[in-house]
Amino acid sequence: MLGATTLLAEVCIAVVHASDAVLFVAAGRDRTDVMPRLAAWVAEQARLHLWDEDAQTLNVLVSRGNVEGAVQFYFHALEGPRSRIRWERQWLVMQTVSVSGEVAVPA
Numbered sequence: 001m002l003g004a005t006t007l008l009a010e011v012c013i014a015v016v017h018a019s020d021a022v023l024f025v026a027a028g029r030d031r032t033d034v035m036p037r038l039a040a041w042v043a044e045q046a047r048l049h050l051w052d053e054d055a056q057t058l059n060v061l062v063s064r065g066n067v068e069g070a071v072q073f074y075f076h077a078l079e080g081p082r083s084r085i086r087w088e089r090q091w092l093v094m095q096t097v098s099v100s101g102e103v104a105v106p107a
Contacts, residue, residue, distance in 0.1 A: 014038050014094040023090065030096070038092075039067035042074040049090070050074070 012034045016024040024041050028034040043062045046055035054073075061070040075092045 008098065008100045010096050010098050012094065012096045014092060016041070016090055016092055018088050018090050031094070034094070035067045035071060039070045042071055046074065049088075 010030070011027055012030050013027045014025070014034045015022055016038075024038070026034045026037040026041075028037075039062050043059055046058045050058060058070050058073050061067075061073060071092070075090070
């Protein structure tokens, strides 16, 4: 016989958008769970979307374990006389949401 219990949890979701598509999605228990995966993705994308010197800077941040800095550099270093992003604009939406539902459990 199965019973039911209500499950309540928080999930952090990161979505990278472009003007015409979703480029990357990661989810985890919290921000610290999501950031390493997001940093790995931006490191892969850096040589395609950043100027060479900026891609090198980003890769140094990742290699030193500064995943927050690498992600921030990729998405938010757009100030100044020249945009660091070479090609299409991309942006990050990260949100922690509460989820709940009933889960069947053995009685």
